[in-house]
Amino acid sequence: xxxxxxxxxxxxxxxxxxxxxxxxxxxxxxxxxxxxxxxxxxxxxxxxxxxxxxxxxxxxxxxxxxxxxxxxxxxxxxxxxxxxxxxxxxxxxxxxxxxxxxxxxxxxxxxxxxxxxxxxxxxxxxxxxxxxxxxxxxxxxxxxxxxxxxxxxxxxxxxxxxxxxxxxxxxxxxxxxxxxxxxxxxxxxxxxxxxxxxxxxxxxxxxxxxxxxxxxxxxxxxxxxxxxxxxxxxxxxxxxxxxxxxxxxxxxxxxxxxxxxxxxxxxxxxxxxxxxxxxxxxxxxxxxxxxxxxxxxxxxxxxxxxxxxxxxxxxxxxxxxxxxxxxxxxxxxxxxxxxxxxxxxxxxxxxxxxxxxxxxxxxxxxxxxxxxxxxxxxxxxxxxxxxxxxxxxxxxxxxxxxxxxxxxxxxxxxxxxxxxxxxxxxxxxxxxxxxxxxxxxxxxxxxxxxxxxxxxx
Amino acid sequence: xxxxxxxxxxxxxxxxxxxxxxxxxxxxxxxxxxxxxxxxxxxxxxxxxxxxxxxxxxxxxxxxxxxxxxxxxxxxxxxxxxxxxxxxxxxxxxxxxxxxxxxxxxxxxxxxxxxxxxxxxxxxxxxxxxxxxxxxxxxxxxxxxxxxxxxxxxxxxxxxxxxxxxxxxxxxxxxxxxxxxxxxxxxxxxxxxxxxx
Numbered sequence: 001x002x003x004x005x006x007x008x009x010x011x012x013x014x015x016x017x018x019x020x021x022x023x024x025x026x027x028x029x030x031x032x033x034x035x036x037x038x039x040x041x042x043x044x045x046x047x048x049x050x051x052x053x054x055x056x057x058x059x060x061x062x063x064x065x066x067x068x069x070x071x072x073x074x075x076x077x078x079x080x081x082x083x084x085x086x087x088x089x090x091x092x093x094x095x096x097x098x099x100x101x102x103x104x105x106x107x108x109x110x111x112x113x114x115x116x117x118x119x120x121x122x123x124x125x126x127x128x129x130x131x132x133x134x135x136x137x138x139x140x141x142x143x144x145x146x147x148x149x150x151x152x153x154x155x156x157x158x159x160x161x162x163x164x165x166x167x168x169x170x171x172x173x174x175x176x177x178x179x180x181x182x183x184x185x186x187x188x189x190x191x192x193x194x195x196x197x198x199x200x201x202x203x204x205x206x207x208x209x210x211x212x213x214x215x216x217x218x219x220x221x222x223x224x225x226x227x228x229x230x231x232x233x234x235x236x237x238x239x240x241x242x243x244x245x246x247x248x249x250x251x252x253x254x255x256x257x258x259x260x261x262x263x264x265x266x267x268x269x270x271x272x273x274x275x276x277x278x279x280x281x282x283x284x285x286x287x288x289x290x291x292x293x294x295x296x297x298x299x300x301x302x303x304x305x306x307x308x309x310x311x312x313x314x315x316x317x318x319x320x321x322x323x324x325x326x327x328x329x330x331x332x333x334x335x336x337x338x339x340x341x342x343x344x345x346x347x348x349x350x351x352x353x354x355x356x357x358x359x360x361x362x363x364x365x366x367x368x369x370x371x372x373x374x375x376x377x378x379x380x381x382x383x384x385x386x387x388x389x390x391x392x393x394x395x396x397x398x399x400x401x402x403x404x405x406x407x408x409x410x411x412x413x414x415x416x417x418x419x420x421x422x423x424x425x426x427x428x429x430x431x432x433x434x435x436x437x438x439x440x441x442x443x444x445x446x447x448x449x450x451x452x453x454x455x456x457x
Numbered sequence: 458x459x460x461x462x463x464x465x466x467x468x469x470x471x472x473x474x475x476x477x478x479x480x481x482x483x484x485x486x487x488x489x490x491x492x493x494x495x496x497x498x499x500x501x502x503x504x505x506x507x508x509x510x511x512x513x514x515x516x517x518x519x520x521x522x523x524x525x526x527x528x529x530x531x532x533x534x535x536x537x538x539x540x541x542x543x544x545x546x547x548x549x550x551x552x553x554x555x556x557x558x559x560x561x562x563x564x565x566x567x568x569x570x571x572x573x574x575x576x577x578x579x580x581x582x583x584x585x586x587x588x589x590x591x592x593x594x595x596x597x598x599x600x601x602x603x604x605x606x607x608x609x610x611x612x613x614x615x616x617x618x619x620x621x622x623x624x625x626x627x628x629x630x631x632x633x634x635x636x637x638x639x640x641x642x643x644x645x646x647x648x649x650x651x652x653x654x
Binding site: 035036039043047049052064081119127128143144150151154159160163198250293420423425 | 473475483488490539562620624625636641643
């Protein structure tokens, strides 16, 4: 019997099996940030433990950092305290920190791949559910809680039950104006926000193979939004050419050895999955969400269906039978670990070139990392955005979860390229409509939700 | 972490599906650097209005319901991996959450913090909700060693699954770290043959 990609990676990292069938799983790479690490460092101190493998940890400040004037001290006292705690902890325990102002700072799931730290075949964890993003490189990457952060700090291992295997195959070609974000929102709408719970999901098929690394990251990023522990995509030429030459990627002989191993990372033809789904890319339209979980999504030209979740529609001030197409919106947020990479900003800039945002709409464009920001400025994307009435801000998680100053006011609609439309996610009372960067930028220009297929060329 | 074995308590019903961890503890309250005090902001935006007045019809503000058991709709704890959600529930006083389905990360976080997630069937969940609806003082017995959840006076005992390792951790009030640290020689041995590039 063949093995799945997931099994190949997982099994190679099992140190031992313990009572109850749990595995002691070895973790190759650990990322930390300011929000979910302080209690873990405190725990180490209380137990008088050291970091087991400090060279396998990288830290950054992203969740509650401001996205303007990052060179000034953080004004919000609690955020400042948390970022200061990260600085002190990293200094004390000797962890490399990409701090505010550092050329490598950014959202943890953007900088890992960008620096070549994220590589095929690895196990990767971080105290953040969107760690699934790294699966785009053919890794087993997943989010953990703070107690587990402490466990990995202390032992480089986790005690964990092996998830089941799911494969989602998407064949065909995405239509013009339809992006990876639409693809993943479509899948989540089909499977619901709990349809993947208990599984690790491999995304396969010709539509997935055709995607860039940035687009693959968008898909794996949102695998948690269907409840899956993580998502992954078999590495291929696209993966290898993205990685080659990046700072932390293997070099020379190591590169050749790594490549030989990476080329073995795919699901064997005879591999058996616990669950399989297939979809056709041609069926997918630009997607928008109408409710308060990411599974509540429809094609932009569809009507809001009847739902048992009346609370969600009430919160969104929407009704079943209504269309979102033409709905006036007040805010647009382009950013987050889902859609803040250079390819996303390029798509936005290309769309707004020669266009202007609607007067009543406020727009935040937040790059995923300092590298993305610098690249965007080097390409003149900042200038294009400015002429359209947008502003390119500095990197961070920003209005995806509103831990910093970037919040959406109560009762107002925000078309957001982020990953969660939960109640209050972007600020108390804020109403989030998840969409692709293209649909978001088109809404910023029109002042309402439009079908981007009619305006994109 | 307190030891958890057997106790009898009333329960608080929350018959909503897909309660995400952003509702359990909103992101703006994640700025503490310790594990304590999150209970004050448990379900903050459902519990209090903008002026910090209690919202009367929210279940935690309803004086007829109390207890160490929260009974919730399916897919409880979905979304963000924030362990603060488990800390907030524990800090508020809950020791057990009953649902027909838990999100993975929330379930792991709960087990690491002395909060027992009990999975029951959809039918049993419905039965429990109805029992509380009928009598807000309905008592339940949680018996972790025997893996049972009893609805007192109903002649109904529900058996639940939990893996042996985690069960022992909860009963002994132990977490994973001590065990992992004791494995260091084995982990070091593993590293010798584990290839990283």
